[in-house]
Structure formats: structure tokens, C-alpha cells
Amino acid sequence: MVRNATALLLVLTLAAASPFGQTPIKLPKNSYTPAQDVELGRKAAAEARKQYAVIDDPVIARYLTRLGDRLVAVAPRELNQPVYEYSFTPLNVKAINAFALPGGPMFVNRGMFEAAKEEGEVVGVMAHELSHVLLRHGTANASKARNPWLQLGQLAGIIGGAVVGGTAGGVISQGSQFGLGTILLKYSRDFEKQADLLGAQMMARAGYDPRALARMFETIEKESKGGGSPQWMNSHPNPGNRTAYITKEAGQLASGPPPDTSDFPGAKEAFAKIPGGASSAKRNESAASETPGAIGVPGRPVPAPSSQFRSVGVNGVFQATVPANWTGIESPDSIKFVPPNAFGPLNGETVFTHGVEFGVARSGSRDLREATSAWITAVRQDNPDIRVAGDQRTLPLSQRTAMATPLSNPSPLGGDEWMTVYTTFLADGSLFYYLTLVPAREAPDYDLAFERITRTLRLTDAP
Ligand SMILES: [Zn+2]
Structure with a gap:
């Protein structure tokens, strides 16, 4: 048996x-x-x-x-x-x-x-x-x-x-x-x-x-x-x-x-x-001169932000409005909205010269200042010339405490570019960031648009 x-x-x-x-x-x-x-x-x-x-x-x-x-x-x-x-x-x-x-x-x-x-x-x-x-x-x-x-x-x-x-x-x-x-x-x-x-x-x-x-x-x-x-x-x-x-x-x-x-x-x-x-x-058929994924041709003039705005967002993370002539570019961990000719290849690298970016990063700290510093350090690995260009301030963003940090960096278009990064925590402890980016010489033309985007930004990850 x-x-x-x-x-x-x-x-x-x-x-x-x-x-x-x-x-x-x-x-x-x-x-x-x-x-x-x-x-x-x-x-x-x-x-x-x-x-x-x-x-x-x-x-x-x-x-x-x-x-x-x-x-x-x-x-x-x-x-x-x-x-x-x-x-x-x-x-x-x-x-x-x-x-x-x-x-x-x-x-x-x-x-x-x-x-x-x-x-x-x-x-x-x-x-x-x-x-x-x-x-x-x-x-x-x-x-x-x-x-x-x-x-x-x-x-x-x-x-x-x-x-x-x-x-x-x-x-x-x-x-x-x-x-x-x-x-x-x-x-x-x-x-x-x-x-x-x-x-x-x-x-x-x-x-x-x-x-x-x-x-x-x-x-x-x-x-x-x-x-x-x-x-x-x-x-x-x-x-x-x-x-x-x-x-x-x-x-x-x-x-x-x-x-x-x-x-x-x-x-x-x-x-x-x-x-x-x-x-x-x-x-993409008609855009033979453009690189797939590029928004127009970087280096060409960038038109001013439209006065018309449209709603954008990611369910369960954020909502905002951006100028209607800006295009969304999604990547696995962030979304940019850029005007024509502000994103794509220039002199052998991919450049992002004007617009805004929303993203989420992991955070090892529950302290906003520390988490923000860690985020800047990480960004600096790809952009070693980025520096903090003024005082950090705290402000309310979508009824949460956020921190605004002014940054500056050499622009791929020449001169300096100005960035402000806004950071705050999501309910799950990860760091939400929103940054504005513009060459210094064009900054005044973007003040109103950036101000409106910031004002309409709502975090939707928690009730
Ligand atoms: Zn296969």
C-alpha cells in the first residue's frame, strides 16, 4: 500500500x-x-x-x-x-x-x-x-x-x-x-x-x-x-x-x-x-520638428499666460486652476503645467523654463522645515546650482500650514530663473510641493498667474 x-x-x-x-x-x-x-x-x-x-x-x-x-x-x-x-x-x-x-x-x-x-x-x-x-x-x-x-x-x-x-x-x-x-x-x-x-x-x-x-x-x-x-x-x-x-x-x-x-x-x-x-x-503628425513629449520648441519666445484659466488636478491629491494655454505633462510623481516652448530638449538636455509643478515626495520627517530642506537637497542633486534666495515664510495653503521657499538657479535660457516652492504635508505624512518657475527677467509677467494658481490650489487628500 x-x-x-x-x-x-x-x-x-x-x-x-x-x-x-x-x-x-x-x-x-x-x-x-x-x-x-x-x-x-x-x-x-x-x-x-x-x-x-x-x-x-x-x-x-x-x-x-x-x-x-x-x-x-x-x-x-x-x-x-x-x-x-x-x-x-x-x-x-x-x-x-x-x-x-x-x-x-x-x-x-x-x-x-x-x-x-x-x-x-x-x-x-x-x-x-x-x-x-x-x-x-x-x-x-x-x-x-x-x-x-x-x-x-x-x-x-x-x-x-x-x-x-x-x-x-x-x-x-x-x-x-x-x-x-x-x-x-x-x-x-x-x-x-x-x-x-x-x-x-x-x-x-x-x-x-x-x-x-x-x-x-x-x-x-x-x-x-x-x-x-x-x-x-x-x-x-x-x-x-x-x-x-x-x-x-x-x-x-x-x-x-x-x-x-x-x-x-x-x-x-x-x-x-x-x-x-x-x-x-x-x-504628433504635424509636429515633425518637435520632440515627442516636448511642448513647443524651447528657446523660442514663450507667450504670456492666458487670462483664461482651466481647472486641473489629480483626484485625491489636489485641484487648482492654471492658464488655459498651459499644457499638462504628467510623470510618475509630479505634474507640470507649462506654456508653449517651455519644456523639451535644448542643447542636449531636457529643460523646463516656465510654469508650475505639483508633486508628492516621501518624507522622513514630520517637521515641515526639515522635510522642505530634505526636498531641496534632493532637487540639488540634479541641479547643483540651486540656492535659497531669500527668507522662508510660513503661510496658510488650502487651510494647512505651508512653507514658501524662494530659490534661484541659472536659467537654461540665460540669466537667472526664480522659483518659489510651497510645501505642506498630506494626511498620510508625505510632502506635497507646488513650485512656480520663471526666468527672472520675465517674472513680472507671471506674478498674476502664479498668484491665482496659488489662491485656487486646494488639497483634496483628506476631508
Ligand atoms: Zn514584451
Whole structure:
């Protein structure tokens, strides 16, 4: 009896370890729930649909969805959360790229489709993207980011775009250093390898040859070296030996019955009939001279603050009004509002010359003066010439005690620039800051605007 039980246990253990000799896949640490993945993905997808031209063609839509459904059907059950909302959307963009957002929305550029020589290659990219969704790599990145803005649970608020609308670079600005895309869609080499392996396993189960995935990546890399598709390579870095380990994995996988791929040529024809195909996001098309993420061209004249103001804010942190001609630039831990030509590359560095910034920083101290000094010390690491340029004073800000500190720094535009940083504590003990920035010689033109922003600023983190 005992012997039989042991033998049975041994068989079960072997079966669990390697049903087909496939590599086990690790689900990374994640502090978000699957339902939060869905919520984030839904908001980011709405932004993506605004930012990119969606192809509205029933043949293409049906085809892409059929490929996606085939993959979802063979996704590992323990990873396929019932709350996920899968969708597969074709974009009229020529760059070879595809991306998937937390919780299921996937976007495939026509360029990816046009570069594919067979259905398996498109399916390979989709399987890789679906793996990022199943392994929850986007929110795993956000969990790792450990910055206070995200810890305040503001990721959804930032993506929402409703509060910060109109960013030039866009929320899903892959390939640029700005925007939320860098958190949700920029994967580590380790995550890439996991997505390749799980993708290969799902392809085999769906009856495709997983080596098509490796071939498609080789095509993408070739195009990238010619300057064709840096976006994909930026968000999906090659872990090294990609072709080798996918080929090895493919050799260990049992294959499902071959799928019907006879619709591939018809879908290709349908794509070819769609006119246009933007080279990148539709909003940036006309701005060829601008760097993605830049607001105008730094060094050119900066127009005066508009007398019209608009409301901005981040749910649960702050609300304020800013001049209507200023654009929001969100980053993981702060939001700037800048006039035209006041943010972007100048002489090889990214400069911010006029405007305001709202942000949250961790604080080790409950003493406002100490916490403010620590913040200034941290800022000085990137800007060593910043100095305190006058007396600090305390003042009420949104019915809390705040401290105003005047600072000065050499302006990248020549002369000095003046800053005032206002600091106060949020209910959770982190430091909220709001700073105003303007070149000294233009300061009088900004007095009224800064005064109005300061007066309308409300902290909304506690009742
Ligand atoms: Zn990837």
C-alpha cells in the first residue's frame, strides 16, 4: 500500500513539474488586484483610442478578434482572471508595433500586420502581448516603482487624462521618456523572456509553430536598426538569445491541432485597402520638428499666460486652476503645467523654463522645515546650482500650514530663473510641493498667474 502511494505521488510530481517539458513561468509580485488591472487598462485604452487612429473595418476587426480569442482559449487557467476584458483593436499606424494594457485591451498596428509573412507571426506578437497581460507585468512595474505618487493610488487618476488632458506626448507615449507608458509598457528583460516563453507555449497549444514568434522579432529588430520601429524595441528590450531560447522551448512543446489560417491573405488585402497609415500617433503628425513629449520648441519666445484659466488636478491629491494655454505633462510623481516652448530638449538636455509643478515626495520627517530642506537637497542633486534666495515664510495653503521657499538657479535660457516652492504635508505624512518657475527677467509677467494658481490650489487628500 505504502509503496503504491509513493509511486503515485512520484508520477503526480513529475506531471506537475513538466507536462510537456515546458519552462515554468513566474508570476511577479504585484500590489494591485486583477480588478484594478482592468480599471487601469480600461482608462488607458480610452486614451489610446483618442490618441491613435483606430481602423474601423469589420473584416479586419473580426479577423484580429478571432486570432485573439484562439490565444485566450489556450491561456493557462490559473492566470486567466475572469474579470479580464479582452479586446483586439487594429490601429492605422505604420510603425511595427503592438501593445497590450493591463486587464486585456490589445492594440495591433497595421505596420505589424504588413510586416508579417504568415499568420503565425502576427499570432506570435499577440501571444507575447497577451502574456504581458496574463502575467500582469504592467501593474507589476507599477508595484515596483515604489514612488509616493503611485502609492497614493493615483495611477488611475493620472491615466484618466480627464484631469490632465491635452498632453502633447500623450499618455501612451512609448519611446519617449514621458508619460505613463514608461511604467505600464516598458518591460524588463526578465519580463520579456517570461512573455516570450509563455507566448511560445500558448502558440503551440493553439497549433502554431512558436518559432514564428522568433522570426517576427528578428524582422522587428532589423526594421529598428534601420530606424523603422524604435517604439517596440524600447518597450520590449531583447533579453538576448531570443531566437535560441524560443527555438529550444518550441522543441519541448506538444503542439495542438493546426489552426485554419486561410483567412490571412484576405485580411492582408483588407489592410492594404485602408488608406493612410500615420507614421506615429495622429496628434504628433504635424509636429515633425518637435520632440515627442516636448511642448513647443524651447528657446523660442514663450507667450504670456492666458487670462483664461482651466481647472486641473489629480483626484485625491489636489485641484487648482492654471492658464488655459498651459499644457499638462504628467510623470510618475509630479505634474507640470507649462506654456508653449517651455519644456523639451535644448542643447542636449531636457529643460523646463516656465510654469508650475505639483508633486508628492516621501518624507522622513514630520517637521515641515526639515522635510522642505530634505526636498531641496534632493532637487540639488540634479541641479547643483540651486540656492535659497531669500527668507522662508510660513503661510496658510488650502487651510494647512505651508512653507514658501524662494530659490534661484541659472536659467537654461540665460540669466537667472526664480522659483518659489510651497510645501505642506498630506494626511498620510508625505510632502506635497507646488513650485512656480520663471526666468527672472520675465517674472513680472507671471506674478498674476502664479498668484491665482496659488489662491485656487486646494488639497483634496483628506476631508
Ligand atoms: Zn514584451
